[in-house]
Amino acid sequence: MQLYLPIAEWPVNMFMIFGVGGAVGFISGMFGVGGGFLLTPLLVFTGISPAVAVGSVSAQVAASSASGALSYWRRKLIDWKLAAFLLIGGMLGSVIGVQVFALLRKMGQLDLVIGLCYVVFLGFVGGFMTWESIGAILASRRNEVPKPAAPRQHGLLHTLPFKVRFPRSRLVLSAIPVLALGLGIGFLGTLLGIGGGFLIVPAMIYLLKVPANLVVGTSLVQMVVTMSFTTFLQAANNHTVDIVLAFLLMIGGVIGAQFGAQIGQRLKGEQLRALLGLLILAVGIRFAVELVVTPADRYSLSMVPGAGR
Amino acid sequence: MRHRSALLALALGTLAATAARAETLVFEPSQKRVEITSNFSGTTVTIYGTVERDAATVGRSGDYEVAIMLVGPERSVVTRRKDRVAGIWVNRDSRTYQAPSFYAVATTRPIAEMSSPAVLKASQVGLDALILPESVPGGVEVLAGTASFREAYLRLRRREGLYAEYPGAVRRLALNLWSVTLPIPAEVPVGDYRVRTVLFADGSPLAEQVSHFEVVKSGFEQTVADLAGHQSMLYGLISVVVSLLTGWLGGALFRRD
Numbered sequence: 001m002q003l004y005l006p007i008a009e010w011p012v013n014m015f016m017i018f019g020v021g022g023a024v025g026f027i028s029g030m031f032g033v034g035g036g037f038l039l040t041p042l043l044v045f046t047g048i049s050p051a052v053a054v055g056s057v058s059a060q061v062a063a064s065s066a067s068g069a070l071s072y073w074r075r076k077l078i079d080w081k082l083a084a085f086l087l088i089g090g091m092l093g094s095v096i097g098v099q100v101f102a103l104l105r106k107m108g109q110l111d112l113v114i115g116l117c118y119v120v121f122l123g124f125v126g127g128f129m130t131w132e133s134i135g136a137i138l139a140s141r142r143n144e145v146p147k148p149a150a151p152r153q154h155g156l157l158h159t160l161p162f163k164v165r166f167p168r169s170r171l172v173l174s175a176i177p178v179l180a181l182g183l184g185i186g187f188l189g190t191l192l193g194i195g196g197g198f199l200i201v202p203a204m205i206y207l208l209k210v211p212a213n214l215v216v217g218t219s220l221v222q223m224v225v226t227m228s229f230t231t232f233l234q235a236a237n238n239h240t241v242d243i244v245l246a247f248l249l250m251i252g253g254v255i256g257a258q259f260g261a262q263i264g265q266r267l268k269g270e271q272l273r274a275l276l277g278l279l280i281l282a283v284g285i286r287f288a289v290e291l292v293v294t295p296a297d298r299y300s301l302s303m304v305p306g307a308g309r
Numbered sequence: 310m311r312h313r314s315a316l317l318a319l320a321l322g323t324l325a326a327t328a329a330r331a332e333t334l335v336f337e338p339s340q341k342r343v344e345i346t347s348n349f350s351g352t353t354v355t356i357y358g359t360v361e362r363d364a365a366t367v368g369r370s371g372d373y374e375v376a377i378m379l380v381g382p383e384r385s386v387v388t389r390r391k392d393r394v395a396g397i398w399v400n401r402d403s404r405t406y407q408a409p410s411f412y413a414v415a416t417t418r419p420i421a422e423m424s425s426p427a428v429l430k431a432s433q434v435g436l437d438a439l440i441l442p443e444s445v446p447g448g449v450e451v452l453a454g455t456a457s458f459r460e461a462y463l464r465l466r467r468r469e470g471l472y473a474e475y476p477g478a479v480r481r482l483a484l485n486l487w488s489v490t491l492p493i494p495a496e497v498p499v500g501d502y503r504v505r506t507v508l509f510a511d512g513s514p515l516a517e518q519v520s521h522f523e524v525v526k527s528g529f530e531q532t533v534a535d536l537a538g539h540q541s542m543l544y545g546l547i548s549v550v551v552s553l554l555t556g557w558l559g560g561a562l563f564r565r566d
Contacts, residue, residue, distance in 0.1 A: 002350040006533040011495040059552045066556025108400045228549045235545030254559030291397040299461035304385035
């Protein structure tokens with residue numbers, strides 16, 4: 001069934017968008033990630049302009065992280081104070097991100113920057129996750145107990161000023177790295193149309209040493225607020241949020257996530273991480289190939305934003 | 310009196326066919342409004358027309374040939390070319406065209422056989438004749454366009470289905486009645502469209518007429534687009550509320566714990 005998207009000004013097959021949302025929702029439910037990094041490229045592949053894809057996916061990420069955050073809230077697995085610090089940074093990053101987004105779009109370099117960022121971040125995170133989890137799988141085959149990482153209490157991060165106490169996480173951290181992390185994720189999330197879960201979760205575990213049971217819930221709260229804010233800014237500044245598109249994705253995503261979560265519960269943690277790592281790596285490689293391989297057509301057209309309307 | 314004016318028309322007609330203006334075109338689209346609704350997947354527009362000849366009209370030896378153009382609202386479009394920089398493909402050079410967002414031309418015969426390239430250019434018939442004001446990065450307009458960019462622009466527009474030529478598609482239904490049915494793709498831009506008809510005889514343009522129709526979003530699509538365009542803050546807030554509500558509902562419906 002064809003459906004005309006009012007902002008994208010593009011007809012799409014409703015069931016295909018539904019299916020894309022569902023498939024990405026399945027993966028996000030299985031691995032506990034937002035899936036924005038898969039959704040944005042898939043939408044672009046269906047012919048929707050990258051700008052509208054990025055804007056609309058931020059609305060979808062806000063929705064999917066809201067339902068995730070809700071479940072962690074009920075289980076009281078959220079450090080609200082830490083989330084507040086992260087999202088202050090995140091909103092600031094989002095404001096900067098929207099401006100940079102508009103500028104890059106005008107310069108015609110938005111696709112390039114999105115592509116390069118995907119290659120760098122997905123390649124790095126995917127590679128690391130795959131490497132780490134394959135190591136863990138091999139170790140468990142040999143019946144070794146994985147050594148817990150030595151706690152580095154006197155790292156560089158602990159020498160920074162503006163110490164803040166986070167009682168729920170039992171941490172005393174400088175506000176600087178927390179705000180900076182929020183800012184970085186907010187900026188990248190806005191620019192790339194991703195929630196940034198696959199970036200913030202490892203950063204919170206390895207850099208801030210937040211207890212593992214609080215990491216996901218807290219990062220989800222940060223994502224809900226930052227992505228809602230981003231959606232608002234993208235709609236108000238860049239007119240790139242197609243709510244019809246986003247709504248279809250949300251519905252597909254919510255349903256897909258239920259099935260994904262059931263499969264996810266049957267797999268071991270390191271197996272899940274290895275699969276997710278490979279998936280992230282594959283998307284990164286696909287972007288790298290696109291940047292390097294000679295394009296089928298060297299020329300491309302784009303509308304001048306805000307002109308001629 | 311009538312006899313004299315007919316003689317005068319004959320004299321003028323042989324001197325300069327266009328100046329005589331003895332033929333009047335009456336070509337109209339079948340609908341004045343194409344509405345884009347949520348299940349819009351393209352449509353067709355039929356244009357009917359006739360040539361009115363008054364008593365002064367010279368009897369032509371050759372047949373009439375008709376060219377009908379659907380010309381969409383003008384938009385600024387950037388055409389970019391990728392070049393290899395340090396191993397990766399990057400958009401480098403570009404040209405901005407102020408050009409119709411939609412252009413379809415249908416004729417009674419292959420366009421090249423209608424008239425000479427110079428005449429086609431002067432009467433703006435066909436994609437090859439289309440005047441495309443071009444500016445280089447920095448906003449400087451160039452008079453002599455860059456052939457490679459122009460060619461790429463037209464090629465990409467044709468591939469999108471927004472530019473098209475339909476040679477021979479205008480059918481002569483009766484001695485003095487023509488019609489053509491042209492497809493309007495689903496990706497059609499909204500705005501005011503001109504229907505331009507040019508009448509040729511023996512390779513010379515005799516008369517020209519412009520009619521109009523509009524392509525509009527209607528119903529829900531229009532409400533959403535208007536809100537997003539004119540009250541973007543409110544639209545942004547609604548988008549956020551819809552997202553959070555859907556997320557909350559999803560979480561509440563499929564409660565797993």
